[in-house]
Amino acid sequence: MKKTKYMIGALLLAMTALFSSCGNNNELDAPGGMKIACDPEITDYRLFVPEEWTVDMTTSASGAYYSNSDPSGVSMMVWDLEYANSTLDDWWAANETDIAMVFDNYALESKENTTIDGNYAQKYVYTADLGENQYKVMQIGALKDGTVYLFTYTSLQNLYDSHLEDVAAIVENIIIE
Numbered sequence: 001m002k003k004t005k006y007m008i009g010a011l012l013l014a015m016t017a018l019f020s021s022c023g024n025n026n027e028l029d030a031p032g033g034m035k036i037a038c039d040p041e042i043t044d045y046r047l048f049v050p051e052e053w054t055v056d057m058t059t060s061a062s063g064a065y066y067s068n069s070d071p072s073g074v075s076m077m078v079w080d081l082e083y084a085n086s087t088l089d090d091w092w093a094a095n096e097t098d099i100a101m102v103f104d105n106y107a108l109e110s111k112e113n114t115t116i117d118g119n120y121a122q123k124y125v126y127t128a129d130l131g132e133n134q135y136k137v138m139q140i141g142a143l144k145d146g147t148v149y150l151f152t153y154t155s156l157q158n159l160y161d162s163h164l165e166d167v168a169a170i171v172e173n174i175i176i177e
Contacts, residue, residue, distance in 0.1 A: 031169075033051055034048040035055065039057060039062070043062060049074060053066055053166070066163060072163050074153050079148045080146060088143050089122075095141075096108070104129040104130070105128060105129045106126060106127075107128070108124065108125075109125045109127060111123070111124050115142070116140060116142035116151065121140050124141075125137070127157060135157060136160040137153065139152045140152075
């Protein structure tokens with residue numbers, strides 16, 4: 001009888017733990033040392049950033065920045081491609097035109113194939129000036145089901161390399177549903 005009570009108690013405890021972990025608590029899903037930086041109720045991706053970064057969802061993009069004194073930041077946005085047979089090269093051509101209209105001295109440094117969460121992607125690194133500031137930007141566009149998921153890392157050129165380890169961990173942990 002005593003053994004049965006303990007078994008029932010253990011079963012109830014296990015069921016409670018199971019059902020309480022099935023809720024939409026995305027902090028529990030965050031990789032170690034990271035926190036969620038998007039609203040999982042309205043996005044079909046998950047963006048995680050290091051715990052010491054400041055999450056900022058005041059714009060239409062999910063994102064975070066390093067600190068008030070170092071505003072290096074990351075963001076994630078989504079675009080539906082205009083045509084079903086559009087490619088990332090098509091998308092980038094339009095994006096690159098827009099970048100060159102906004103920034104001065106735009107210069108593409110590199111382009112390479114990569115993946116985000118197992119989805120084909122292209123990574124672009126470029127420099128550009130805005131006002132008196134010189135920026136270095138990494139953009140990774142991942143293609144899934146006719147949608148481009150765009151991850152962007154932007155930093156002043158002299159601070160760019162100091163966050164590459166964090167940025168690599170952020171990209172590695174992006175989830176596209």
